[in-house]
Amino acid sequence: MRYYSKVSPWLFITPTILGLVFFRLGPIIGAFLASFTDWNVFSPPEWIGTANYVELFNSSTFWLILRNTLVFSVFYVAGVMVVGLFLAVLVNNRLRAITFFRGLYYLPVITSTVAIGAVWSWILSARFGVFPNLLANFGIYNVPSFLGDGRYALLTLVVVYIWKMSGYHMILFLAGLQNIPEEYYEAAKIDGATRWQSLRHITLPLLSSTTFFIGIIALIQSLQSFDITMAMTEGGPNYASATLSFFTYINAFVHFRMGYAAAMSFVLLIIVGIITFVNFRARKYWVETVD
Amino acid sequence: MKRNLVILTLAALMVAGLSALVMAEQVTLRYFMWDPEFQDIEAELIKGFEAENPHIKVEMTALDPNNFWPRLAAMAAAGELPDVFSMSTGYIDTWARDGLLMNIQHLVDRDVDPEKYFYNVFAEDRFPNKETSDMYAIPYAWVGSVLFYNKDMFDAAGLEYPDADWTWDEFRAAAKALTIQSNPNRPPEQYGFFWYGRYAQVEPWVYANGGRILNENKTRIAIDEKAREALQFLSDLTNVDGVSLPHRDLAGMRQQDLFPLQQVAMWVDGSWMVDHVRNTAGDSFRWGIAHVPQGPSLEAGEERSYYWPDSVAIAATTKHPEEAWAFIQYLIGANRPVETFMPGKVPIYRATAYSEEWLSKDQQPGNMEIILELGDTPVRTTFNMGWSEWRGYASTGGAGMNGELDAVTNGQQTVDEAIEKITRDGNVVLERYYPEP
Numbered sequence: 001m002r003y004y005s006k007v008s009p010w011l012f013i014t015p016t017i018l019g020l021v022f023f024r025l026g027p028i029i030g031a032f033l034a035s036f037t038d039w040n041v042f043s044p045p046e047w048i049g050t051a052n053y054v055e056l057f058n059s060s061t062f063w064l065i066l067r068n069t070l071v072f073s074v075f076y077v078a079g080v081m082v083v084g085l086f087l088a089v090l091v092n093n094r095l096r097a098i099t100f101f102r103g104l105y106y107l108p109v110i111t112s113t114v115a116i117g118a119v120w121s122w123i124l125s126a127r128f129g130v131f132p133n134l135l136a137n138f139g140i141y142n143v144p145s146f147l148g149d150g151r152y153a154l155l156t157l158v159v160v161y162i163w164k165m166s167g168y169h170m171i172l173f174l175a176g177l178q179n180i181p182e183e184y185y186e187a188a189k190i191d192g193a194t195r196w197q198s199l200r201h202i203t204l205p206l207l208s209s210t211t212f213f214i215g216i217i218a219l220i221q222s223l224q225s226f227d228i229t230m231a232m233t234e235g236g237p238n239y240a241s242a243t244l245s246f247f248t249y250i251n252a253f254v255h256f257r258m259g260y261a262a263a264m265s266f267v268l269l270i271i272v273g274i275i276t277f278v279n280f281r282a283r284k285y286w287v288e289t290v291d
Numbered sequence: 292m293k294r295n296l297v298i299l300t301l302a303a304l305m306v307a308g309l310s311a312l313v314m315a316e317q318v319t320l321r322y323f324m325w326d327p328e329f330q331d332i333e334a335e336l337i338k339g340f341e342a343e344n345p346h347i348k349v350e351m352t353a354l355d356p357n358n359f360w361p362r363l364a365a366m367a368a369a370g371e372l373p374d375v376f377s378m379s380t381g382y383i384d385t386w387a388r389d390g391l392l393m394n395i396q397h398l399v400d401r402d403v404d405p406e407k408y409f410y411n412v413f414a415e416d417r418f419p420n421k422e423t424s425d426m427y428a429i430p431y432a433w434v435g436s437v438l439f440y441n442k443d444m445f446d447a448a449g450l451e452y453p454d455a456d457w458t459w460d461e462f463r464a465a466a467k468a469l470t471i472q473s474n475p476n477r478p479p480e481q482y483g484f485f486w487y488g489r490y491a492q493v494e495p496w497v498y499a500n501g502g503r504i505l506n507e508n509k510t511r512i513a514i515d516e517k518a519r520e521a522l523q524f525l526s527d528l529t530n531v532d533g534v535s536l537p538h539r540d541l542a543g544m545r546q547q548d549l550f551p552l553q554q555v556a557m558w559v560d561g562s563w564m565v566d567h568v569r570n571t572a573g574d575s576f577r578w579g580i581a582h583v584p585q586g587p588s589l590e591a592g593e594e595r596s597y598y599w600p601d602s603v604a605i606a607a608t609t610k611h612p613e614e615a616w617a618f619i620q621y622l623i624g625a626n627r628p629v630e631t632f633m634p635g636k637v638p639i640y641r642a643t644a645y646s647e648e649w650l651s652k653d654q655q656p657g658n659m660e661i662i663l664e665l666g667d668t669p670v671r672t673t674f675n676m677g678w679s680e681w682r683g684y685a686s687t688g689g690a691g692m693n694g695e696l697d698a699v700t701n702g703q704q705t706v707d708e709a710i711e712k713i714t715r716d717g718n719v720v721l722e723r724y725y726p727e728p
Contacts, residue, residue: 125543236689
């Protein structure tokens with residue numbers, strides 16, 4: 001006992017605490033204070049009270065972007081979970097080349113975002129794109145401009161984000177699937193359960209803790225969507241495909257409106273906080289564990 | 292012996308003293324520029340300067356524009372700006388207002404011979420008034436908007452090439468004749484023209500009609516009737532005549548590729564695109580440049596051209612203003628070789644711009660003097676504080692005035708609806724930068 005005083009554990013976690021305080025908590029507090037200032041980076045910040053928040057809530061662009069963010073999140077989280085689970089179920093077997101397929105589905109996750117943006121833009125390009133030209137061969141000409149038309153741009157981006165990230169969620173679901181004891185399926189089979197019934201009554205309930213985790217991860221990802229948006233539409237046309245994180249970046253590093261951008265990031269933080277809190281509270285009603 | 296020792300000691304002291312004097316006069320300037328592509332050529336230029344000014348050493352850092360501005364902004368915040376740095380027309384007003392740039396007017400008055408430079412271009416580096424105020428940066432190069440046209444397509448359609456007397460009606464008729472659509476179910480294979488909401492493509496038409504987008508002192512958006520007429524003319528090209536590609540169909544490609552890939556016969560954009568067209572099109576077709584045609588409402592004395600400089604500025608905090616100014620004079624003057632200018636970017640120093648090397652008659656378009664003529668007419672631009680925000684630029688190119696005009700090309704709104712939104716939203720931005728007194 002004399003080797004381990006009360007101070008010892010604190011010594012070990014000090015580096016982590018320091019990191020959290022200086023690189024997480026510090027900037028968060030700094031950004032919170034900045035959100036009450038008018039600050040363009042090169043001049044000293046000027047305290048303006050809640051003016052940034054007032055401007056934010058009076059801006060029609062902000063409400064459009066908030067709406068885009070919610071639409072994006074709903075479709076992305078649902079899409080990436082369904083596709084991720086589907087892929088995980090597909091690759092959760094002992095076929096000979098299964099490792100190859102697992103790698104293949106994971107490939108978009110590690111592929112350069114810029115390359116993905118460029119390739120998908122070429123596929124969907126209204127004038128030279130592979131997709132519209134393919135359809136033209138079948139006599140279908142009036143294909144909408146998926147990236148250039150404000151009505152479709154956001155959902156097109158959702159599809160590309162899902163395509164890129166499904167492999168990541170597949171791996172998480174796969175880990176969850178492999179945690180489910182084989183005996184449950186054997187017992188169900190003996191009882192005459194169909195594959196659908198096994199999925200519905202064994203897989204999904206026992207996967208719920210993984211699903212819960214993936215839901216939160218996917219939600220956070222959706223609210224941080226930026227890179228593909230930047231590469232493919234730059235938030236356009238006319239902010240039709242811009243989401244909060246993209247708009248925050250634009251205000252901070254293009255317009256150099258740090259205070260306004262900080263206010264926006266706090267609105268985003270509050271939204272993430274509320275959704276995560278609700279999710280955690282709802283957890284006990286639908287999350288089951290193997291134990 | 293003793294005497295020798297005294298002499299030696301005195302000599303040593305003198306040498307040490309002189310060295311200390313020389314060391315004390317040795318000045319190091321930090322120079323930040325935004326074009327890494329020309330880093331090596333600029334390094335040669337700097338060597339020449341250092342050879343002529345042995346007491347000044349220049350440390351250059353080259354960053355591409357995406358990294359240049361955030362880095363410079365951070366340095367400004369820390370009070371650590373480099374002595375000399377590249378400056379954009381889009382930022383000069385904000386930086387001058389915030390006291391970050393040195394007022395160089397007295398140095399310009401003292402050392403610069405206006406005859407040797409495109410003096411009209413200097414106007415954009417004045418703050419706050421573009422005609423009468425002092426200069427806070429000085430151009431080293433400038434660009435303007437011109438009409439690019441495909442000579443092969445004109446020949447195939449049996450049309451005369453554009454000239455200085457071209458009217459908007461003649462332009463429109465040519466654009467129609469140059470549009471080829473063989474299948475009515477599909478978009479035209481070849482468009483007569485292309486425009487979208489971008490500043491380099493819209494403002495030239497507005498100014499060619501004597502119009503204004505901003506009020507007299509450039510603090511509010513006030514699109515006048517002549518500007519509205521120009522915007523309506525552009526809108527009709529897309530929505531009535533169908534001779535220009537709607538913006539939505541541009542998705543997935545770069546607008547600057549349409550002309551060199553022979554998708555469009557005519558195109559108005561900045562003169563620096565000469566380089567892009569040369570590189571992309573090669574010798575695959577013959578092309579030329581012309582002035583943007585003058586509009587029907589342009590009155591005598593209203594002639595304004597749209598051009599703007601790339602400049603260099605001295606930090607207000609520099610400890611070596613004279614050395615920095617000496618360096619800047621070297622950067623903008625006769626010493627700067629043509630190779631440091633991307634084709635289509637005009638040297639601010641007239642002799643270099645009118646050199647055979649810059650005019651490059653042996654290469655397309657073969658009539659680069661068209662660009663130089665712009666610099667001899669008075670300038671008008673929309674650049675002011677908040678410009679990139681209300682106009683829509685770089686990463687926000689799909690927003691602001693750009694976005695509203697793009698929606699016009701898509702047939703989603705009329706010109707009047709767009710003007711209403713541009714004015715309403717743009718003035719919200721400008722009220723922040725230019726509050727009501």
